[in-house]
Each structure stands twice: as C-alpha cells, then as structure tokens.
Amino acid sequence: MDDLDPVFKALADPTRRALLDRLRERGGQSLTDLEREMPMSRFGVAKHLQVLADADLVVTRRAGRQKLHFLNPVPIRRIHDRWIDKYTEGRVSALTELKQEMEEDG
C-alpha cells in the first residue's frame, strides 16, 4: 500500500493536477462544483476523480446527501520522505536526538 505508482500515474495528467489545484484552493467540493469549473463532461471529471481517489490523493466524505472531495496531500509527503528526507530531515532529527540525549545525560 506504499506503492507510489498510482500516485505518479495520477499526477501525470494535467487535468487531474488542475482538479487537485481546485481542491487545494477550496476543499470539500461536490462533483457538481468541480464540473462547473472544468471544461469537460461530468463523466470525464468523475473518471479523473476516481483515478485521484485510487491514488489516495483525493478523499471523499459524505455530508448529508452530498459527497464532498478533499485533497489528501499525504501521499505526496510520502514521496518527499522517501527521497528528500535522506538529505534533510534525517540530519535535523539526528541533531534533535543528540540534543535530547545530551540534556538527559547532563
């Protein structure tokens, strides 16, 4: 489930990135809301949303009768952690731990 293929596949399409941009600007939109902003059919938008949901980049929640869509940025964070983390945060946390250990010993 940490397979990132669906994430890269979902992000490879400009329409899907545009949908993520819409949800980043305003979370909690219905299919009807999103359809209004996109130059394509409801079916097309729904299909793209499904690909994004399969990649876990979009999460839906029910609110009454409506199904609302939210951007879930966590998979993108996982990409960061997998490759970038090596160079940055590892060092930061090592320093934090060192500081803690020194304080505990002192």
Place this chain on the structure above:
Amino acid sequence: MMDETTQVYRIFIRAEAQAIWDAITRPEFTARYFYGSRVETTGDVGTPFRYHSPDGEALWGDETVLEADPPHRLVVGWRSLWDPELAAEPASRVAWEIEPQDGGYCLLTVVHDRLADSPRTASSVGGTGWMLVLSGLKTVVETGSGLRG
C-alpha cells in the same frame, strides 16, 4: 457540518488499530512524530487532552476529549498554544478515525474542522503540519524507528 474549512488527511498504515491508537494517545510515541511533543490523555470523554512541549515547560495543546471509541475513533479539541497568534483563535476540532482494512492495514483519517474562524490555524496545520505528523506516525508505527526504551 463539512465545508471548505474542513481539512482531511488520510494514510494507510500497516498495523493493528490498537497500535495506531497507542501512537496517538501515548507520549513515548507522540514524542517521535509530533514535533517532539508528549501527549497526556486517559482517552476518556470529558477529560483533558494535552500536548506538552519537548522540554516539558510549556503546553502546546490543552483541550478536551470530545468523543472516544477506542481503538477506532477519538475526537479532541484543538488550539495551537505554541504560537500566540494561533492560540488567540477559537478552538477547532480534530477527529482521528482508524478503520481496519484487509491485509493487516488500517486506514487512518484525520479530519480537522471547525476552522471557519481560525484561518491562521487552518493554514498552519494545512501547510506541512498534518502531512508531516501522519507520515511520521506511519513510520514510527510500522518500523518502530526512533523509538528508544
């Protein structure tokens, strides 16, 4: 009520629900992924839900458990006390939902809502905030890395 001031974060974690519950409610775990902060809670509704700063000198959070159904659902109040500007905003609400899936996985969802009157808090937790926390929680629970003693 779910609206644009609601934020939703979700991640699959390869662990039992109880292990994830522990990671949320026990200080030795939160210290490893929540900016070094140590949680204090009994998990009982109506009791305090606090985050202590890493040095133990300050409170980063001092709210209440609003709902609890261990190990599946925990709802707490939220106010970011580590920053005076954020602390001045009204309290918001955080729901932790743990749903067991097939294959030894759980789906962990964090819903942070009631942010309508707390725009600074919304952008603070919505930047790298929850992402970093959830990604870190997954790493801690799945690998135990960074956990000492």
